[in-house]
Amino acid sequence: MGRRKSKEHADIRQVGPDAPADAASPGTRSPRLFVDRWYGKLILLLVGTILLTLAYAPFYQFWAAWIGLVPLIVVTSRTKGTWRAAFWGWLAGVLFFSANVWWLLTITGPGVIALVFWLGIYWAVAAAVLRPIVRTVTTAATGIELADTTGDHEAMEPNGTVASLRLLLVFPVLWVGAEWVRGNWPFYGFSWFNLSYSQTPVLHLCQIADLLGEHGISFWVAMINALAALFIFNGWRFRGLLRPVLVVCGVLVAVGIYGVWRFAQTESHLLPGPTVLLVQPNIPQSNSGDKGAPMEDLIDFHVAQTNAAMKERPDADLAVWSETMMPEMNAEFAASMASLGLASRDAERAKREIAQLARRYKVSLLVGGSFAGRVKLVSTDPRMPMVEKAGRRNSAYYFLRDTGELADRFDKIHLVPFGEYIPFEESFPWLYRQLIALGPPNMEDYQLDRGERAKIFLLPKDRQPATQPVAADKAWRFVTSICFEDADADLNAWHFRGGGGRGSVDAKQADFIVNISNDGWFKLTMMPQHFQVATLRSIENRVPTVRSVNTGISGFIDSLGRSRNDLVIPANTEGTLASSIMLDSRTTFFTRWGNWIGPGCALGLGLVGVGNVVKRRRARRAGAASNGGAA
Incomplete structure (x- = not known):
């Protein structure tokens, strides 16, 4: 005892x-x-x-x-x-x-x-x-x-x-x-x-x-x-404890004074920006990757919602559809399908409908979709041929307002481990198999390749058809983050440096962030937490952020991190929302140098x-x- x-x-x-x-x-x-x-x-x-x-x-x-x-x-x-x-x-x-x-x-x-x-x-x-x-x-x-x-x-x-x-x-x-x-x-x-x-x-x-x-x-x-x-x-x-108290109070006072100063000077640095239309479909998802609706229904919904919203806001310069809503619309996929004597009707229809929207309303569109580099025929049944897709990516497709052509694409760089890829496939196959077993159904079939390049999209200010490629000084510039990429502070700063190294630019290379996301697999608290994460990317780079998210929360955040209740679409609802955004001319230390603390x-x-x-x-x-x- x-x-x-x-x-x-x-x-x-x-x-x-x-x-x-x-x-x-x-x-x-x-x-x-x-x-x-x-x-x-x-x-x-x-x-x-x-x-x-x-x-x-x-x-x-x-x-x-x-x-x-x-x-x-x-x-x-x-x-x-x-x-x-x-x-x-x-x-x-x-x-x-x-x-x-x-x-x-x-x-x-x-x-x-x-x-x-x-x-x-x-x-x-x-x-x-x-x-x-x-x-x-x-x-x-x-x-x-x-x-x-x-x-x-x-x-x-x-x-x-x-x-x-x-x-x-x-x-x-x-x-x-x-x-x-x-x-x-x-x-x-x-x-x-x-x-x-x-x-x-x-x-x-x-x-x-x-x-x-x-x-x-x-x-x-x-x-x-x-x-x-x-x-x-x-x-x-x-x-x-006098000295510790003084230290903490001094830090908080300095932080507060800096914040008040940044708020006070903001008005003099704001410039009018584009009007952006957000579409939130609220399509349920399953952990097997199923969209909850056939692709033709997804295309119909987005086209109908954009048509209706553009009639209400014909001044919109950019319409944004959320992550992974559209099929593979890249040229490599189409060429690979054609080499097998096949065609992707969904992809062809999606491109055609989007191009018509762009030309009809003089609006550019950023559309979340899938990407496949090549395909292999796995079933020769003439009634229902089946292909296996390889070189898959999570992409954002950009259609120009004047011609409706597919002008460019951004491929997601920061992949979510165990959600978009499983590590150790080649280095430790036995561990890879165990990790696959822990994942959702069909996890092995949904492995993505990462993108490698930063992409700055040019949004023409002029609503008239251009006779030549738009010049940077006649366009608004924006970068895209896909899903959890808005939680990667250094990656976002890298985008605003145009993919350059730390300290490589004197002025940020883009004006705002467009985040497309699909949080349809998750419930309740995750959606507002994701919106909260995006807030700091706006402050770090002094840019507004616009978010189009499948199940929400979609909305607008200004360069101080502020958002208004009337400028968000609540979670788990469908709808559209359009607003003009104000651009901030300030270039931040963080944009130039990234995270060093x-x-x-x-x-x-x-x-x-x-x-x-x-x-x-x-x-x-x-x-x-x-x-x-x-x-």
């Missing part, structure tokens, strides 16, 4: 000049706190999950993100050993992502379990690296040092102010570093639920995204969490982690030498 009880209590050593003479002797039991019990830790992590969930759409309680990570920091401070800190950090991530990516269950149950377990690893790394930092703070605040049950003793900093400032600055670095890695590796990453997205209800505090990108916002949110944790460690006393924090995460290992080894050597001398 005594042995069991001793394991439930950590040894303590009181440090500092006021420590009693016998304080250094081990064996004294520390006060037993609620958070020291396993269920106390679990309850705190559940509280953190609830707070962070409330912070994002559709709840929009942005303030909850300011304290949502405090339970994780507190739990990490009361763990005995790095591996235990990693476990509790991992569990915190699993709880949060389980509560918030459940909408992927409509695609694959086993895949969601695997994804959630994987995403928890990023939180585990952050917690493991954080542990020595946060334990330093608790020691300095209480004068009590928790000793490792393993006997490995970390050197503690008795200066409370130094320790507090260290946590205040290091925790955001660790968290943003893990956040950036999660959004990029492996397999293009998963950047959903970055802290920054939760702050869109307070747009004045989000304007620094045009300097620092989304991770600049995440940084100051993480800093507030660190300050809140410091107050808990300090027994809710203000004494000793995220990679910098990832480097910081690695350096702090290595530093922890080095300190731990030195402490072990010192302890071994001391024990040897004592012997």
Whole structure:
């Protein structure tokens, strides 16, 4: 009984000049706190999950993100050993992502379990690296040092102010570093639920995204969490926390002033832009890829809706149809079919109907559709020949307003892992087969190739037929993101540099973003979260965004990240919406240079982690030498 009880209590050593003479002797039991019990830790992590969930759409309680990570920091401070800190950090991530990516269950149950377990690893790394930092703070605040049950003793900093400032600055670095890695590796990453997205209800505090990108916002949110944790460690006393409070207040004031300034100067930089028509079909989808309607019905619906809307808004310059609504309309597909003596009636009809719309109403059209590079005949039944498509892509087709011709195409670059491609097909075939088994039905038949080039589309300002290709100075310029590409901040900035490297342009190369998406597989919370993600791309590049999404939310976002209720089509409804957009002449630091805060924090995460290992080894050597001398 005594042995069991001793394991439930950590040894303590009181440090500092006021420590009693016998304080250094081990064996004294520390006060037993609620958070020291396993269920106390679990309850705190559940509280953190609830707070962070409330912070994002559709709840929009942005303030909850300011304290949502405090339970994780507190739990990490009361763990005995790095591996235990990693476990509790991992569990915190699993709880949060389980509560918030459940909408992927409509695609694959086993895949969601695997994804959630994987995403928890990023939180585990952050917690493991954080542990020595946060334990330093608790020691300095209480004068009590928790000793490792393993006997490995970390050197503690008795200066409370130094320790507090260290946590205040290091925790955001660790968290943003893990956040950036999660959004990029492996397999293009998963950047959903970055802290920054939760702050869109307070747009004045989000304007620094045009300097620092989304991770600049995440940084100051993480800093507030660190300050809140410091107050808990300090027994809710203000004494000793003046400098950390001043630092955080200074950062928030600077961020707020910058936001107010950016808002105030916007009017003088706005220019009239085109009128854009959005079509939201609200076609149900299944996890097998079925559209929920035959292709001829999809063509009929979009043509009829566009016809009706153009009669109401004949001034529209561009009509946008959502992702993957149309068949393969590329020339390579048509040529490959012709070589087999076949024709794609759906593709030919779609091109013909779209061209007629363009010529009739003098409107350009951007249409989401499929792409196939070549086909192979797999059934020679003359009544119903069947072909196998290869070189498939997810594409946006652009039809010009003056002639109705198919002028250009953009192929999606950032593919969704396990949704649009499965890795390891050639390198690890056995793993590839297991991943296929975890996916939705027919997953192996829906593998896409990625595009490679940025594409800037030119939208003619003149409604009269052109005698020659439109000049850039007589056209509005726009770039396209398809589906989850609007969650890739660096990719969008790259588009606005015309595909150039960082710092390669003095002015952005396009005027606005057109996002086409198909969220028909997902339910409820995913749609407003996707709209929330798109908001930051407008701020980062100072451009309006227009979104045409199959099941919603379609709508308009201005260059400050603002959207109006009357300029969105709600989720799970069909309809059309047209509005003129205002262009912003400002070119941002982020557009020129892309994301640098995220990679910098990832480097910081690695350096702090290595530093922890080095300190731990030195402490072990010192302890071994001391024990040897004592012997």
